[in-house]
Amino acid sequence: AAGVIQSPRHLIKEKRETATLKCYPIPRHDTVYWYQQGPGQDPQFLISFYEKMQSDKGSIPDRFSAQQFSDYHSELNMSSLELGDSALYFCASSLGVEQYFGPGTRLTVT
Amino acid sequence: ELKVEQNPLFLSMQEGKNYTIYCNYSTTSDRLYWYRQDPGKSLESLFVLLSNGAVKQEGRLMASLDTKARLSTLHITAAVHDLSATYFCAVESLNFDMRFGAGTRLTVKP
Numbered sequence: 001a002a003g004v005i006q007s008p009r010h011l012i013k014e015k016r017e018t019a020t021l022k023c024y025p026i027p028r029h030d031t032v033y034w035y036q037q038g039p040g041q042d043p044q045f046l047i048s049f050y051e052k053m054q055s056d057k058g059s060i061p062d063r064f065s066a067q068q069f070s071d072y073h074s075e076l077n078m079s080s081l082e083l084g085d086s087a088l089y090f091c092a093s094s095l096g097v098e099q100y101f102g103p104g105t106r107l108t109v110t
Numbered sequence: 111e112l113k114v115e116q117n118p119l120f121l122s123m124q125e126g127k128n129y130t131i132y133c134n135y136s137t138t139s140d141r142l143y144w145y146r147q148d149p150g151k152s153l154e155s156l157f158v159l160l161s162n163g164a165v166k167q168e169g170r171l172m173a174s175l176d177t178k179a180r181l182s183t184l185h186i187t188a189a190v191h192d193l194s195a196t197y198f199c200a201v202e203s204l205n206f207d208m209r210f211g212a213g214t215r216l217t218v219k220p
Contacts, residue, residue, distance in 0.1 A: 035152070035153070037208075042145065042152060042153050042154055042155045043145070043152060043153040044152040044153075045150070045151060045152040045153075048150075056150045058150070058151070058152060059152070088208065090208075090210070092210070097119070097120065097196070097213075097215045098119050098212040098213050098215070099196075099198075099210075099212060099213050100210075100212050101200075101209070101210035103207060103208075103209065104207075104208060
């Protein structure tokens with residue numbers, strides 16, 4: 001069965017650069033969630049979208065923005081990267097209650 | 111590829127009852143996590159299980175790990191309403207990949 005796809009899987013950026021992470025949900029799933037997991041930390045909820053509209057907002061920094069497109073894929077845009085942004089970024093998709101997580105994008109900011 | 115299956119996806123319990131959530135995974139792992147998530151919130155770490163036969167308990171929740179069977183369980187004893195949440199298991203593979211189960215939405219009714 002198709003799973004959630006995230007790209008890239010690994011990304012290395014320098015401070016003050018920008019990064020774009022992509023998430024392709026399971027087909028027919030209408031909801032996407034983004035999480036950030038720093039080293040040794042729990043996954044922190046950033047933002048979610050339902051039917052291309054922002055549905056919930058967590059601890060997403062103002063330097064980050066996200067959107068869900070007409071094909072339901074989502075992108076997380078991160079600007080003015082800081083060292084503290086180094087983390088695993090997970091996307092999850094849902095059609096109801098359950099959340100199917102992608103494999104994550106490991107972002108390293110140097 | 112590491113895959114994680116969690117069941118059931120939905121669980122409705124009466125207060126005072128016991129139940130078990132199961133988490134199966136497909137390949138050798140380094141550690142297994144159980145998380146709790148309240149609606150619209152981040153995931154909160156409950157347990158980290160590192161070795162075969164590991165058992166951890168916190169309040170009415172007890173988690174165990176059988177690495178030979180590639181199975182972890184989260185047992186709920188004498189459920190109370192405050193335990194209503196979504197519970198995720200996640201498995202970290204030997205190469206530090208992280209995979210999540212789809213979550214179990216637990217509703218405890220009076």
